Amino acid sequence: xxxxxxxxxxxxxxxxxxxxxxxxxxxxxxxxxxxxxxxxxxxxxxxxxxxxxxxxxxxxxxxxxxxxxxxxxxxxxxxxxxxxxxxxxxxxxxxxxxxxxxxxxxxxxxxxxxxxxxxxxxxxxxxxxxxxxxxxxxxxxxxxxxxxxxxxxxxxxxxxxxxxxxxxxxxxxxxxxxxxxxxxxxxxxxxxxxxxxxx
Amino acid sequence: xxxxxxxxxxxxxxxxxxxxxxxxxxxxxxxxxxxxxxxxxxxxxxxxxxxxxxxxxxxxxxxxxxxxxxxxxxxxxxxxxxxxxxxxxxxxxxxxxxxxxxxxxxxxxxxxxxxxxxxxxxxxxxxxxxxxxxxxxxxxxxxxxxxxxxxxxxxxxxxxxxxxxxxxxxxxxxxxxxxxxxxxxxxxxxxxxxxxxxx
DNA sequence: AACGGTAAGTTACCACGGGTAAGTTCCCTG
DNA sequence: CAGGGAACTTACCCGTGGTAACTTACCGTT
Numbered sequence: 001x002x003x004x005x006x007x008x009x010x011x012x013x014x015x016x017x018x019x020x021x022x023x024x025x026x027x028x029x030x031x032x033x034x035x036x037x038x039x040x041x042x043x044x045x046x047x048x049x050x051x052x053x054x055x056x057x058x059x060x061x062x063x064x065x066x067x068x069x070x071x072x073x074x075x076x077x078x079x080x081x082x083x084x085x086x087x088x089x090x091x092x093x094x095x096x097x098x099x100x101x102x103x104x105x106x107x108x109x110x111x112x113x114x115x116x117x118x119x120x121x122x123x124x125x126x127x128x129x130x131x132x133x134x135x136x137x138x139x140x141x142x143x144x145x146x147x148x149x150x151x152x153x154x155x156x157x158x159x160x161x162x163x164x165x166x167x168x169x170x171x172x173x174x175x176x177x178x179x180x181x182x183x184x185x186x187x188x189x190x191x192x193x194x195x196x197x198x199x
Numbered sequence: 200x201x202x203x204x205x206x207x208x209x210x211x212x213x214x215x216x217x218x219x220x221x222x223x224x225x226x227x228x229x230x231x232x233x234x235x236x237x238x239x240x241x242x243x244x245x246x247x248x249x250x251x252x253x254x255x256x257x258x259x260x261x262x263x264x265x266x267x268x269x270x271x272x273x274x275x276x277x278x279x280x281x282x283x284x285x286x287x288x289x290x291x292x293x294x295x296x297x298x299x300x301x302x303x304x305x306x307x308x309x310x311x312x313x314x315x316x317x318x319x320x321x322x323x324x325x326x327x328x329x330x331x332x333x334x335x336x337x338x339x340x341x342x343x344x345x346x347x348x349x350x351x352x353x354x355x356x357x358x359x360x361x362x363x364x365x366x367x368x369x370x371x372x373x374x375x376x377x378x379x380x381x382x383x384x385x386x387x388x389x390x391x392x393x394x395x396x397x398x
Numbered sequence: 399a400a401c402g403g404t405a406a407g408t409t410a411c412c413a414c415g416g417g418t419a420a421g422t423t424c425c426c427t428g
Numbered sequence: 429c430a431g432g433g434a435a436c437t438t439a440c441c442c443g444t445g446g447t448a449a450c451t452t453a454c455c456g457t458t
Contacts, residue, residue: 009406009453031319036444047408049447058445120230130365155376155384158369159362166329166361167354177354185354193392208424208435235415246437248418257416 008045016054018044020068023061028107032062063125069108070129076101078136088191090140095164095186099179102168109168134161145197160190207244215253217243219267222260227306231261262324268307269328275300277335287390289339294363294385298378301367308367333360344396359389 010018022043026035037058041048055061080097084090102109112126138150138157145153167182209217221242225234236257240247254260279296283289301308311325337349337356344352366381 012405015406037446038444046406048445049409050407052446053406127368130368152384152387154369155366155381156388158365159385159388162361162363162365163358164361166357166364169326169329170353170357182354185351186358188351188396189355189358189392190388191392192395193388193390196391197387211434214435236417237415245435247416248438249436251417252435 012054015044015046015050019046019051019054019061020064024065024108024111027062027065028111032111037061059121062122065108065111066122066125066129069105069112070125070132072105072108073098073101073129074132074136077133081140088187091191092183092187094137094140095183096179098164099168099171099182102171103179130161130165134158137161141194145194146199148197156190156194160186163190211253214243214245214249218245218250218253218260219263223264223307223310226261226264227310231310236260258320261321264307264310265321265324265328268304268311269324269331271304271307272297272300272328273331273335276332280335280339287386290390291382291386293336293339294382295378297363298367298370298381301370302378329360329364333357336360340393344393345398347396355389355393359385362389 019040023040026040026043029035030039037048037051040061041051044050051061055064077094077097081090081094084093112129134154134157137160138153141153141156142148142150163186167186171177171179171182218239222239225239225242228234229238236247236250239260240250243249250260254263276293276296280289280293283292311328333353333356336359337352340352340355341347341349362385366385370376370378370381
């Protein structure tokens with residue numbers, strides 16, 4: 001009754017990272033729906049129940065991928081904005097950082113934008129990313145237009161987040177469009193539109 | 200060997216409409232993933248293979264729902280824009296019509312925005328909707344800013360489409376936000392931002 | 399150094415739902 | 429009154445998410 005020994009025993013935290021990496025790769029390549037848990041497990045060099053002991057369900061694994069990406073996105077954009085030397089530069093650098101992030105984390109982004117609106121829970125997780133960025137941007141705008149209605153600031157922030165998302169998708173289809181150019185198109189409308197409001 | 204007779208025999212076109220209606224209802228209520236084909240079939244009063252003979256697959260049925268909604272959306276927005284008495288009014292009426300459409304076709308919209316990015320094919324179908332609206336808007340902008348770079352016009356149109364989408368989702372969470380107000384927030388940035396470009 | 403206890407993994411299985419093959423009933427036409 | 433085809437049904441297959449029960453390696457304790 002010889003059972004093949006486990007290939008490699010490994011600490012919990014490290015396994016979790018391995019699984020997350022494999023999941024992003026497999027999900028983004030084949031698409032979440034077409035990717036089986038067995039495929040992810042195989043990529044790690046492990047069997048299915050291991051995944052379930054760590055993430056509970058296929059959707060749980062997807063959620064973990066999304067959450068990780070969300071954290072990275074906020075990190076990257078806020079660092080970039082912090083390095084700015086003025087309000088216009090802040091908006092510009094933040095936007096640019098967003099587009100750069102997509103280049104670096106392309107599979108993770110593909111997963112987010114194309115394949116993960118699978119259930120109420122995952123939709124909420126995606127919305128959480130947008131809400132996070134919206135709040136962040138609204139905060140920036142509040143500094144520039146201090147006497148504006150807060151509700152209106154959120155509205156503008158939503159405009160910007162939506163615009164960025166769409167420009168990003170467009171850029172995915174047409175790689176000739178650089179991040180700089182996309183940023184410029186956004187600034188054309190948004191920054192110019194904001195001009196009469198600034199004190 | 201008595202087999203229960205078919206409940207009701209009906210022409211192909213009519214069945215197709217019945218199935219589409221049922222699919223929008225069932226998919227949007229339970230969510231596409233959780234909705235079984237049997238559930239849709241039951242709603243129509245029919246068995247599963249009937250659905251497959253009409254739409255080929257579950258995804259095919261979803262695609263048909265999306266396509267139908269897309270057609271309706273272009274119809275509604277272009278009719279509204281055609282009734283305008285000037286460029287600003289055109290942008291405003293088109294935007295407003297979009298938000299009104301969401302109110303009328305709420306289940307269809309819920310299906311689009313929350314539950315259908317399921318595969319490459321359905322994602323393409325959703326993108327097709329956005330491309331359609333983007334082209335439409337770029338055409339409008341071209342009239343207003345005749346000497347602008349066409350590529351830039353598409354960029355601006357993407358900004359607008361993305362902004363509308365996000366504002367719509369925000370409005371879904373906060374029903375106090377009226378369609379008029381959402382439109383106004385968009386106009387704040389976009390129309391004002393366009394001002395220095397107009398001849 | 400032997401020894402339990404626990405964390406890490408495995409095998410083997412279930413159930414549900416998408417999809418299909420084959421058979422049945424009804425209607426319409428010649 | 430055939431008989432042919434369109435509309436439907438029954439009964440089934442099978443892939444995949446998810447789980448229960450068992451095994452094995454590691455580690456601190458006496």
